[in-house]
Amino acid sequence: MGSTGAPQNTAAPNAPFFTPIQSPPAGSALSENPPTLFSPLKIRDVTFQNRIWVAPMCMYSADNGHLTDFHLVHLGAYAYRGASLTIIEATSVLPNGRISPEDSGLWTDSQIAPLKRVADFLHSQNQLLGIQLAHAGRKASTCAPWSTERGRAITATEDVGGWPRDVMGASAIRWGEGFANPREMSQQDIEDVIHGFRDSAKRAVEAGVDVIEIHGAHGYLISSFLSPISNRRTDSYGGSFENRIRLLVEVIKVVRSVIPAGMPLLVRVSSTEWMEESSEPDSWKVEDTIKLAKLLPALGVDLLDVSSGGNNENQRITPFNDFQVGIAGQIRSALFKSGITNLLIGAVGMITEAEVAKAIVENGKTVNETKEGEDGKVEGTEGAGKVVEIEDEQGAKAKADIVLVARQFLREPEWVLRVAFRLGVKVQWPQQYNRGQFLKGSKV
Structure with a gap:
């Protein structure tokens, strides 16, 4: 009688080093009929095992734009513990688009390799990597926040690697005290930024990134063009709503044109500037x-990441658990009422508790409807999936399709696993960590 032999510790396929296969990926529901938070979501050709994503978080720890071993450990810690997408911090498309001299960048080919190292590790764990492409605009060339008094910006001067004479914005309007005085961008400056987004997107694809997000929020360059407070231009990029969104539209078009048809494209915006109580006659509001x-x-965008604020020091905002999530729900509802069902919504901000995260996306369902062209590739946005609006017995509707979480992951890198336990959902753990699973009846 033949022996079956010892069980094999199977290697992950295509990994550049030995690591056990993670199949299904950590964070996948093993329970039947899990809540929406732990149900899969497909966007174009990419399937996410749950609805919890790690939002971009600036770490001010890059080496002239290059990611380092810190980023490998920092980002990897969230990914292999079950987040279905981990998004790299705001990554500048041009050297003068960094927030600080230590920000991540992707403006030159030498920055591809360290990014690819992170992508290779996440893929070896059967997880997905996103990147947020950005330009800081008039908020560029500042010092890392921990090197200054809390809440006070300080311009990074040339002696600490800054570029205060090369800061630019939609208009020559300084963001506030401690920031450099920006120049108003010329047509050439605008073209350079658009080309920067295009070339950085190409590099991200080469590095193996799975998802790209365009940063149009928090008062950085694209955000400053959207707002009439910071955009006083009189050319085709200023004045009317159509002119103020022109830069964002052109960036979206050029990025979509150079990334694979099956790659999801996200856009983050500040949904409101919170300037209703200010003396400004107009600002960017939820209606915009x-x-x-x-x-x-x-335009080929698959998900709108709904944030807020950051474009004016006079904003009046009191953060609470629903302060941005409610806006996300308002936008989602407005889209449905207009018959638009192929744009997903991401909610972010003060999401710290399991039941809250569950409620945000509960009853949010998608039906993937693809349309193939003659070359067999997905055309248009049909590949993003059609969103179906469903109410529960109390009439509650989903406020978003994805929750993006930032600071809670800094506190609890294993937050996805904790949320699953608190909700009573059995999920896959990393193979190496199975022995550490939470015990029934324990408090976590």
């Missing part, structure tokens, strides 16, 4: 975001 959102599916 809804108007913009209705245009995004036709």
